[in-house]
Amino acid sequence: MDQYMIKGGVPLRGEVTISGAKNSALGILAAAALCEEPVTIKNVPEIKDIEVLLRAMEEIGARVDRSSDGHTVKINAGRVSPLAVDNEYIRKIRGSYYLIGALLGRFKKAQVVLPGGCDIGPRPIDQHIKGFMQLGAVVETKHGMVMAEAEKLVGNHIYLDMASVGATINIMLAATLAEGQTIIENPAKEPHVVDVANFLNSMGANIKGTGTDVIRITGVEKLHGSTYSIIPDQIEAGTFMVAAAATGGDVVIRNVIPKHLEAITAKLIEIGVGVEEADDAVRVFSNGRRGNTRLKTLPYPGFPTDMQPQMVALLTLSEGTSVITEGIFENRFKYVDELVRMGASIRVEGNTAVIDGVQGLTGATMSASDLRAGAALVIAGLTAEGVSIVENVSYIERGYENFEKKLAGLGAVVKKVDSEDERAMRKFRLKAV
Numbered sequence: 001m002d003q004y005m006i007k008g009g010v011p012l013r014g015e016v017t018i019s020g021a022k023n024s025a026l027g028i029l030a031a032a033a034l035c036e037e038p039v040t041i042k043n044v045p046e047i048k049d050i051e052v053l054l055r056a057m058e059e060i061g062a063r064v065d066r067s068s069d070g071h072t073v074k075i076n077a078g079r080v081s082p083l084a085v086d087n088e089y090i091r092k093i094r095g096s097y098y099l100i101g102a103l104l105g106r107f108k109k110a111q112v113v114l115p116g117g118c119d120i121g122p123r124p125i126d127q128h129i130k131g132f133m134q135l136g137a138v139v140e141t142k143h144g145m146v147m148a149e150a151e152k153l154v155g156n157h158i159y160l161d162m163a164s165v166g167a168t169i170n171i172m173l174a175a176t177l178a179e180g181q182t183i184i185e186n187p188a189k190e191p192h193v194v195d196v197a198n199f200l201n202s203m204g205a206n207i208k209g210t211g212t213d214v215i216r217i218t219g220v221e222k223l224h225g226s227t228y229s230i231i232p233d234q235i236e237a238g239t240f241m242v243a244a245a246a247t248g249g250d251v252v253i254r255n256v257i258p259k260h261l262e263a264i265t266a267k268l269i270e271i272g273v274g275v276e277e278a279d280d281a282v283r284v285f286s287n288g289r290r291g292n293t294r295l296k297t298l299p300y301p302g303f304p305t306d307m308q309p310q311m312v313a314l315l316t317l318s319e320g321t322s323v324i325t326e327g328i329f330e331n332r333f334k335y336v337d338e339l340v341r342m343g344a345s346i347r348v349e350g351n352t353a354v355i356d357g358v359q360g361l362t363g364a365t366m367s368a369s370d371l372r373a374g375a376a377l378v379i380a381g382l383t384a385e386g387v388s389i390v391e392n393v394s395y396i397e398r399g400y401e402n403f404e405k406k407l408a409g410l411g412a413v414v415k416k417v418d419s420e421d422e423r424a425m426r427k428f429r430l431k432a433v
């Protein structure tokens with residue numbers, strides 16, 4: 001198994017470029033199955049979750065061509081059929097459920113394996129199913145598969161019980177070719193929801209109001225081919241902003257949309273970190289001293305849940321006591337025990353973490369439990385005295401392109417090694433002293 005070896009204590013300095021947004025790409029690539037003509041998608045991040053989704057699309061008949069650098073994908077879904085989408089990989093990624101909305105929307109029929117739960121909570125899809133049923137589909141869940149079928153799909157007025165990103169996108173996909181108008185109330189407003197709608201509209205869909213409290217989708221007959229570029233990943237950008245602050249560094253983060261980072265920027269400035277904005281970049285700098293804060297993760301434009309673990313790692317070294325409440329998922333503090341093993345002082349009470357700032361952390365061997373938790377452990381390792389090892393980096397590589405290479409490009413002493421490769425591990429430790 002691959003792991004990262006990290007020697008902490010080096011302030012990050014220099015420039016890093018952000019890749020395309022994972023949570024946009026998953027919705028956009030699945031949305032390509034709605035269209036009989038070829039589409040070209042640019043700025044696709046080269047990460048494992050995208051690889052898995054594209055393989056699943058090929059299995060149901062899509063023709064997928066990737067550019068040599070992997071960042072441009074041409075998809076021809078003309079010959080796609082709503083065969084059961086089920087393979088061991090697709091079960092592991094959340095984005096697979098977007099194929100239900102896309103195949104149901106195009107063929108009025110879809111059979112897709114239920115994505116597994118995740119370490120951050122049960123991750124139900126009842127709101128997705130409620131939306132499909134309100135459009136006229138019969139939906140059954142059996143043998144680990146979601147089976148949806150409809151004589152026809154007719155627009156309806158759908159009210160989401162919570163601002164679910166996945167349900168908002170999935171209902172948009174299913175309603176794009178439905179008869180009449182669909183209204184989604186209480187939708188998610190995340191930038192990636194807007195990005196998926198913009199892609200659909202570039203193919204001739206008629207979707208208005210994404211990013212606001214009401215989305216209106218007027219069904220169209222069919223879609224046409226398009227070339228579209230995915231927005232930058234605001235969570236990857238936020239992760240590097242926090243890593244720069246945590247190490248007391250000075251980093252310019254390029255290819256970002258500053259508006260999408262507002263909640264993160266505001267929090268960093270509040271605790272004394274320097275943040276300067278340009279049109280498509282942010283500069284983050286810190287002298288290493290930081291204040292404490294309180295925050296609760298909320299749907300966009302609130303503080304993003306996907307930045308919660310990284311923020312906790314940053315606040316372990318802040319002066320005073322900080323309080324972070326997880327407002328979206330039921331079980332997103334599993335990684336805290338790993339930080340405590342590095343000397344952090346954190347108490348988790350229900351969905352709240354109380355963090356008492358300490359002078360410093362010491363390196364330890366830790367295990368990533370999910371994508372963002374893994375990124376948080378790496379950030380803690382970058383600040384810690386001595387060598388840290390983060391295991392299960394495959395979680396991290398699901399959502400971060402070349403993570404350790406981008407960090408090394410900023411001066412971090414980090415290397416990906418095979419945990420069986422004793423020689424490589426010994427060599428790193430000798431070099432790191």
Ligand code: EPZ
Pocket residue numbers: 022023026094095121122123124125126127128129162163164165166167188190305306328329330371372399
């Ligand atoms: C998306 O997950 C992202 N994943 C998550 O990012 C992100 O944390 C989350 O949105 C919130 O922003 C992808 O886009 C692939 P939700 P999703 O539906 O769509 C409950 C990452 O690290 N809920 O907005 O699954 C749900 O349990 C990942 O990149 C229902 O109860 O999230 C959660 O408590 C982690 N029923 C809350 O709503 C439903 O039908 C928000 O979930 C749907 C959701």
